[in-house]
Amino acid sequence: MAVKVKLREKNISGGRKSLYLDFYPAITNHKTGKKTRREFLGLYLYLDKKELKSDLQKLEERIKNLKLQGKDTTSQEKELLDTETFLKTFKGLSSTDKMHNSNTLRRAESIRQKRDNIIGKPEIYSNVEKEQLRINELGEQCFIEYLKKLANKKYGSTHSSWISALKFFEAFTKGSVKFKDLTPNLLEDFKSYLLKANSNKSSKVKLKINTASSYFNKIKAALKQAYKDEILQTDLNNKISPIAEEETRRDFLTIEEVNILYKTSCKNILLRQAAIFSALTGMAFKEIQNMVWDDITFSQNTGYTILTKRQKTKSDNYLPISEQAFSLLGKRKEPTEKVFKGLKYSAYNNKHLAEWISSAGISKKITFHCFRHTYATLQLSNGTDMYTLSKMLGHKSIKTTEIYAKIIDKVKRDTTDKIKLDL
Structure with missing residues (x-):
């Protein structure tokens, strides 16, 4: 049976909807080896006022039906409250937001077509072409999102340090950078950015050398993991040198x-x-x-x-x-x-x-x-x-x-x- 690949949307927080591919019947995930119906693209669209109000009506109706059935509606009511709160301050989509939606939809549709060709029409591509398509798709993924997932797996002070490194990298890249756009030059520029940056605690104090070194090492660790995960095709971590740490004073007692x-x-x-x-x-x-x-x-x-x-x-x-x-x-x-x-x-x-x-x-x-x-x-x-x-x-x-x-x-x-x- 031929697999159908459709582009679908799922509402998320902040008046947005996440884009994902829906496979029917389910396909085998090449990483986990398990059957799956969904593949989230890491892409999202902004909802306009009309869509938000329509979603509110549907959600109110759903809550009403669930209550008639005697079912719990806690999560739905929270979602309703969050959406109503967002709507109160929402002034509508800006021209930049509309442009984002248009460009993102084109990208998502392009990915869907490629996936459809690979899955539904395997005879069109040779093995080499299939591999290249896979690499291209991985290159389109957002490195910032990948970095967030790694940071959220850490604990304690290590987690805090990863989150701080993430914030500086987000500021440097203006919130988004694809894997395919990661280069040694870009990473060297980020190194220079850290060495000149101000501390998160005070705009009047420069980031300490050892703190900058620690943050840069987190990015290097993420690059190393991405290479292990076969998202990156080259080991960028090995192509960039770390920031040399300054000797620190450690007081002790006799x-x-x-x-x-x-x-x-x-x-x-x-x-x-x-x-x-x-x-x-x-x-x-x-x-x-x-x-x-x-x-x-x-x-x-x-x-x-x-x-x-x-x-x-x-x-x-x-x-x-x-x-x-x-x-x-x-x-x-x-x-x-x-x-x-x-x-x-x-x-x-x-x-x-x-x-x-x-x-x-x-x-x-x-x-x-x-x-x-x-x-x-x-x-x-x-x-x-x-x-x-x-x-x-x-x-x-x-x-x-x-x-x-x-x-x-x-x-x-x-x-x-x-x-x-x-x-």
């Missing part, structure tokens, strides 16, 4: 300073307890904040072990801790209760931290994360090998851990100038 802090009182007892615990275990603030008693186990052979959940990587890490670190936690409570119940990150608590550091006579600029740095540098100073430390810190790559080796080397270099003769 063992003498940690001992002084332990003996110094702090207005926030819970914060003091958590900070010392971080220095003894290398755990980050979020890991400590989220830790529950059920995460801590004890074995006669291995001692105390904590199941840590890395926020950046969403990976589990089993971390052995000392009896001294465990003794800071106090009496064990209910399995699901947080160990550091009530621990919060706030400007108020940061003030207490600064006061505590100052009252101990320490002049270094110490944040909570510096206690994790302290653990790493003390471990290396005492002979722990890089591979083991990387595992203890929950790093996915040993390269992340190697920054601490540079810190230790600098400390060693600084000590050479401490012994001087009076010549």
Whole structure:
């Protein structure tokens, strides 16, 4: 039976409708191997007032019928409210919007015809021509949309960083760029754009070099994934160099300073307890904040072990801790209760931290994360090998851990100038 390919529309938010291809009967998706009736094109049209009002009437009628049948109408009523709200401020389509609709429809129809030829009339094209048509279709897809999907798969601070990178790339490309239009020159231009851009937080402050480097690396990672997914035909990621990072200062405490802090009182007892615990275990603030008693186990052979959940990587890490670190936690409570119940990150608590550091006579600029740095540098100073430390810190790559080796080397270099003769 010949497959029919039709262009159809589906209403989405913001007074728009998404375009997709409808196959009857269903075809096999070449990526998933599963049967499908739909293929969304990543293209959309703007609805005019007449269409919106017509949709409202149809939706009201549908809600009425569903209620008569005793069915739930929550989602339909939300859609109705959203459409009514949008209509109140909608002034109609501009000439630019109308031009967009016209051009988009032509593109969508062109794609439909090509798909129809490939599926319904295979004898027209050779295998080489079919492959070229497939490549052309992939090239028409929007890289921004692909980038959004990748960003939404990330978690925690990594997700935030991807979203920020996406915003800068959207601003640079004015919101749209096809895969076929991605070139080394365009990406080099984006690199220059980042190096001159202002921070998202303030239009008066330039984006830091290391932040720009991080954002550019997200785009490179997306290009690498697109090449793996066979959307890109060339490995663009390998054709562009990253933005070189600047050396960052990572403050840490000596063992003498940690001992002084332990003996110094702090207005926030819970914060003091958590900070010392971080220095003894290398755990980050979020890991400590989220830790529950059920995460801590004890074995006669291995001692105390904590199941840590890395926020950046969403990976589990089993971390052995000392009896001294465990003794800071106090009496064990209910399995699901947080160990550091009530621990919060706030400007108020940061003030207490600064006061505590100052009252101990320490002049270094110490944040909570510096206690994790302290653990790493003390471990290396005492002979722990890089591979083991990387595992203890929950790093996915040993390269992340190697920054601490540079810190230790600098400390060693600084000590050479401490012994001087009076010549």
